[in-house]
Amino acid sequence: MLCWLRNKVIRILLLCCLVNVIHAQPPRDISFSSVAPIKLWDAWKKQETTINNSTKMKLLVLLSPECPMSVNYTLTLNQINEKFREQLDITGIIPGRTWKDETVIRFSSDHKLEYPLLVDKELWITRMIKGEVTPEVFLFNAEGELVYSGAIDNWLTELGKKKQKPDAFYLRDAIEATQTGMPVRVKYVKAQGCLVNDY
Numbered sequence: 527m528l529c530w531l532r533n534k535v536i537r538i539l540l541l542c543c544l545v546n547v548i549h550a551q552p553p554r555d556i557s558f559s560s561v562a563p564i565k566l567w568d569a570w571k572k573q574e575t576t577i578n579n580s581t582k583m584k585l586l587v588l589l590s591p592e593c594p595m596s597v598n599y600t601l602t603l604n605q606i607n608e609k610f611r612e613q614l615d616i617t618g619i620i621p622g623r624t625w626k627d628e629t630v631i632r633f634s635s636d637h638k639l640e641y642p643l644l645v646d647k648e649l650w651i652t653r654m655i656k657g658e659v660t661p662e663v664f665l666f667n668a669e670g671e672l673v674y675s676g677a678i679d680n681w682l683t684e685l686g687k688k689k690q691k692p693d694a695f696y697l698r699d700a701i702e703a704t705q706t707g708m709p710v711r712v713k714y715v716k717a718q719g720c721l722v723n724d725y
Contacts, residue, residue: 556655558584558670564651566619566644569627575644577617583667583704585616585697588652589643590660591625591633593720599661599678600637606698607641613705616641621652621660622723652722659719665700673710674700682718 558579565574577584587603589596607616618641620630625645634643646652655664655675665674679692700710 556664556672558666558672561586561651561654562670564654566651567647568642568644569630572627577644578615578642580615581668582612583610583614583665583701584670585614585666585701586651586655586664587616587618588657588660588662588722589618589620589633590720590723591620591629593660595682595719596660597637598681600639602678602681603661604638604640606701610701610705614701618643619651619657620645621649621657622725623647624723624725649722649724657722659717659721661719662717663697665697665704667704673704674713676715677717680715 562577562579565576567573568575577586585606603616603618607614618634618639620643623645630643630645633639651657657664661678662676663674663678664672667673674697676696678697680694680696681692696712696715699712703710
């Protein structure tokens with residue numbers, strides 16, 4: 527009985543530590559105005575372009591055509607895009623120069639992405655926002671302040687492993703709080719996914 531109670535106390539303490547890590551980590555100190563002027567590659571137009579700098583909230587999503595986790599989250603991102611279309615501009619960013627234009631276009635078409643998917647060939651934006659994995663998200667409010675970064679939800683528990691379904695929706699909660707003028711409660715949760723390629 528004592529052993530069972532001690533194990534339960536340890537599990538509760540570990541859970542509290544995990545929650546504190548999730549809630550205490552501050553957002554990365556980056557503004558959208560420093561990212562917006564950087565040129566990215568548009569595979570459709572075969573030219574460099576910048577991210578749409580509207581007056582809406584902005585969401586940057588690091589993605590990779592070969593990353594299973596990126597593929598898994600395309601449906602979730604499409605649903606977020608559909609639900610918050612009036613308040614939010616999403617831009618997908620593929621880090622690195624590995625990908626041919628045809629691969630980028632096919633990835634976007636196969637998964638019915640209805641938001642721009644641009645290539646950060648020189649990794650300028652990826653490094654500026656300290657992107658580490660795909661998928662990883664960076665949410666800016668209408669004033670260009672970073673209000674949330676990291677994981678989309680808690681579906682992925684670690685690389686290659688996922689729950690049957692998520693039960694914590696970090697990105698969605700951050701969007702809803704921001705659009706109503708409320709502070710974002712959870713500002714950062716470490717994303718799980720495929721490491722960003724340095725090339």
